[in-house]
Amino acid sequence: MKALLPDDPRWIGPHHMIAVIGTGGMGRVLLGRTPTGKLVAVKQIHRAHADDLEFRARFQRELETGKQLTGAFTATVVDSDPDAETPWLASEYVAAPDLATVIAGCGPMPLSGLRLLAIGLATTLIEVHRAVLVHRNLKPGNVLLTPEGPQVIDFGIASPRAADGATGPTFQAPEQAEGQPVTSAADVYAVGMLLTLAATGTASASPDFQAIPHSLRKLVESCLAPDPAHRPSARQMLEQAERIPTESAWPQPVLDFIEAHRVDAEWWASSGEQETRYRDQLARLAGRRRRTVGLAAAAAVGLVVIGGTVWSLSDSPDTGGHAQPHKDPSLDLSAAELRLLDVCAVIDKSVAGKLGTRTGDPESTPEGGCATTVVDSTQRKVQYTFDIPDHAIGVDQLTPTGRTAGWAPILSAGAAGSTCDTAVVTQSAVPVTLRMSAAELDPAAPPESACAASEAALLAVVQQLTDYAPQRQLPAASVLRLDPCAVVQESMIHDLAGDLVDHQRAPHSCTTIGREGWVRVDLSDESRPDRGDWTYDTVPVGEFTTYAIGAQSASDCSLSYLVRPTEKDNAEQLKIRVSDLSNSPDACGKAEKLLTDAIPRLPK
DSSP states (O other): OEEOOTTSOSEETTEEEEEEEEEOSSEEEEEEEOTTSOEEEEEEEOGGGTTOHHHHHHHHHHHHHHHHOOSTTBOOEEEEETTSSSOEEEEEOOOOOBHHHHHHHHOSOOHHHHHHHHHHHHHHHHHHHHTTEEOOOOOGGGEEEETTEEEEOOOTTOEETTOOOOOOSTTSOHHHHTTOOOOTHHHHHHHHHHHHHHHHSOOOSSOOGGGSOHHHHHHHHHHTOSSGGGSOOHHHHHHHHHTSSSOOOOOHHHHHHHHHHHHHHHHHHHHHHHHHHHHHHHHHHHHHSOHHHHHHHHHHTOEEEETTEEEEGGGSOOOTTSOOOOSSOOOOOOHHHHHTBOHHHHHHHHTBTTTBEESSOOEEOTTSOEEEEEEOTTOOEEEEEEEOOOTTSSGGGOEEEEEEETTEEEEEEEEETTEEEEEEEOOSSSOOEEEEEEEEOSTTSOHHHHHHHHHHHHHHHHHHHHHOOOBOOOOTTOGGGSOGGGTSOHHHHHHHHOSEEEEEEETTEEEEEETTEEEEEEEEEEEOTTSTTOOEEEEEETTEEEEEESOOOSSEEEEEEEEEEOSTTEEEEEEEEEEEOSSSOOHHHHHHHHHHHHGGGSOO
């Protein structure tokens, strides 16, 4: 979500607007609260389309469709005004992430989650098709995952059966993409593609059926039949899904992801209401008094808390009695964006060219960061290094500087010689630390100048990431796309580590600390242990070969599995390190057990 801007409506109908959820082809979606206190998602047509009769017809169709659907797996329409100057409708707000975001963040689902997804989607289609409708736009972004099951949204192009088709991406049936008449079988095809995405982590026009669990494969194959007449009905699809031999339940990583999304939504609702209440207060003051009196009254308010940040009105620029847009928006990157973040592109776009001229191309560091050296107009030379460190590395030793970036405090430990590190923790559902290190290359430079340079570079990075987060182009099957906390079954880790004490996450690493030891899972692209001057031992794990690097003991063991070669002598690797503090330690045996479970489930 994003904060409301000054031009955004504060009220739509009787509903008080809080934040911006997102934008789409038809209009914007805002988070609002009804007079009775219920949160709603308010969709409002863009002004540019308000006079377009086709858009109004589509909007009216969505409204009528929403009124007909009242099942457990669809969002309920609670209010609307299709005849307003800018038509709008308000539906129940579902504080849940969409399927695409969950799969990107947690990886493919186990059979229990696939069964719940299939049953929920089939049940929804039964209701939709009973109303003699076709959704026509079933795609990952329109399927939200709640703790109870999936919810389908966006019936904006739902239409009577046999209506003309529309062009679209992978999730559209062949006949729909070709512009042929569309029936309910097109929705069934889309469900087959959604289940393929959830089962394998990817979706394509030619899915790999062998990668789909056997007990689900027949259902998916029938849904994706090229001939619409050979696809099952929604009722038949439900019957097949109910015969899958497992319980219906989201895996724990998905439940954790859903809960984190809910907490983030609650934060936005709370902080957004505080902010809009404050803005309304200023507007009322400005309306009642002359500008000078209004400013004095606003200054008398003193300090107010907005979104967890203390604001001093006396320190604000002259506002003329009106609130100003945030110049420092919240940094709320998703887990998937952080995993695919191109750190070299980030530092090149934000630091080089703004703080000076770089002396060469940015270079990756062994720790997964990126460094560049910049010369400013005074010929001062500074080396900047940007990375996303492991949560456990040094963050607790940093202290707030009293300044913020992206609504988060800037942290620093001060200068160490000619080098200074600063950091911020993102406001994402799963907080992640971003660190900037600045090293003065002039020995005569005062120590405090490195900290000033580091903070300036960090601010530039945060600004870049709030505008655009450059992403690496990785193969669809790259393990770097996976959530490291979902690679190994959580239950197995808990069995080995004992009662949970702490859980630490970074984009490509996950550490679980228990009373009997700890387990760390890393997904990386780095030098192969079997190339170069490494000292290693090979350790067979079933039919797979893994590598043990460094000293191993009964209480400490680290094993690496080469998933696939990449550039030069590098390879994508799954690394598991086990520290065994039990009375009968067997760290390598436990690491082998975890790898035995994890390797077969990696993307092919």
